Amino acid sequence: MRGRRTLWGGRAHVRPVLYMSTRGATRDNPQIKALYERLLAAGKVKKVALTACMHKLLTILNAMLQHRTPWQPQEVQS
Numbered sequence: 001m002r003g004r005r006t007l008w009g010g011r012a013h014v015r016p017v018l019y020m021s022t023r024g025a026t027r028d029n030p031q032i033k034a035l036y037e038r039l040l041a042a043g044k045v046k047k048v049a050l051t052a053c054m055h056k057l058l059t060i061l062n063a064m065l066q067h068r069t070p071w072q073p074q075e076v077q078s
Contacts, residue, residue, distance in 0.1 A: 022054045031074065032057060 025032040032053050039049035064071065 018054050018058060019050075022050060022057050025057055026050065026053055029057075029073075031060075 022032065026036040027033065035056055036049050036053050039052055040046065044052075
């Protein structure tokens with residue numbers, strides 16, 4: 001496939017919520033912010049970096065649900 005790709009798979013009602021929460025997490029969450037900035041520094045397009053952060057946030061949330069643990073902020077090691 002050539003050209004720009006779009007997001008369309010998954011649950012349509014979850015995607016916009018996840019997108020907006022990831023936008024906020026790239027500003028306030030140290031883990032997601034570090035990942036986002038690292039991807040941008042590597043030359044990724046902002047939308048691609050944001051999509052990778054969405055996947056990371058979704059993975060974190062799924063693990064929290066599976067283990068039934070509350071959010072525990074962790075320090076990011078540089």
